[in-house]
Amino acid sequence: MKKKKTLDRIVLASESEFPMMPMSLGTMHYNRTGAWRNIKPVIELDKCIQCGICWKFCPDVSIVIRDEYPVVDYDYCKGCGICAEECPSKCIAMVEEEK
């Protein structure tokens, strides 16, 4: 598949280059959906028991485990608060975004 890159977007030049089915052309590379967020999770790592529940529950794969501790990927986290709700040690706070 030939791809013409403009501003990180994949734009196909001719229908012959298209896949048959409507499928993702890597929109996540340029569409930083974290901008939709109103409140953000902030993790207090001192209280974290490394259970991995926040990582497992995040519906947008926006919690990654780095050096055995959870880190929020704010480029894609939409602030749903599921991680804060599920955290058994209550170490995730949902904080108002400041613009």
Place this chain on the structure above:
Amino acid sequence: MKKVIMGNHALSWGAQLGRAQVIAAYPITPQTQVVELLSEMCASHSLDAKFIKVESEHSAMAALLGASIAGARTFTATSSHGLALMHELLHWAAIGRLPVVMGNINRALAPGWSIWADQNDSLSQRDTGWMQYYCASNQEVLDTTIQAFKVSEALAIPSMIMLDAFALSHTYEVVDIPDQDKVDAYLPPFRPKLRLSSDDPHAFGGLTSPEHYFELRYKQQKDMERAPALIEETGKEYEKMFGRRLDLVEDYMCSGAEIVFITSGTAGYTARVAVDALRQEGIKAGNLRMRVFRPFPFAIVREIAGRAGRVAVVDRNLSWGCHGIFYQEVKSALYGHTNGLPVFGYVAGLGGRDITPQTFKDIARDALKRKLPAEEIVWIGVKR
């Protein structure tokens, strides 16, 4: 092996011989015995498929979309309101290029509640992008189901197979059930080029911007345009292996006819009886039964109908505020291709009112005395 089976079960046998892998269905009215037999086939392991009971027809189609995109051969059946409830996901199947095969019993829509023959359910889904076959015998139902898997999977376009309620769905006929190994030779396993798999991850059906959506629809139509030739080709291949030809249309004595009926479904077989009777009366009649409605078989309809003295299109359906739907489509197909050929439209048999040979005799009598098509709908058999 020959068996006496009802039309509904001809669909079940077709799905079993086609080795459907996932069947999802809502089991209550307006469902028919199609999925009842399939559930028995799954329970007895004569069909190695996953049978998923769901809470609605909308969910039935949704479950099949997931199975199809994962690379499974999928089948379901429904009717009237069940098909109407699926509407959103019929688009999703076609645009998503998922070759689901579905049987639909043509039943009238309520209110008043009806379970009798009428084509408005499936014709309301005309523009969803599914191929549509209208069958006239139980044998044709079984054969079409097997062919539909092959054509759908080659083009990545879903197929809908229509049976008239009761006139076919619950009518018993002798059906030649082909051997499984021969069907396997005709219909290889479903191996899609693209599918949902952790070995080669892709996301399907996500946000598609205006700079890409248009081309996807263009490709969809281009593949639909390949369908008539592929249906003919696979229909000839079917004849070589099983002795029965599967064509786009059935031409019954249309050559040299002064009047050609254009029909679909079981009315297309009743019309043949009427053609014989009319010919005995000295009227050269013929019948062009449209087995395939989507893709519209333009070339063959123009070729056969274009040679007729006049054409009478018989619709068991109606687009309110307009005309019968086959009538509109036939007129638009013939426009610019025939020199002043008169094309007349008739609406008959709505809600399961019988269409008999007499219906066609009445139509022929009317069509032969008319010079121009009527402005209003010509209703045959309405009590007034």
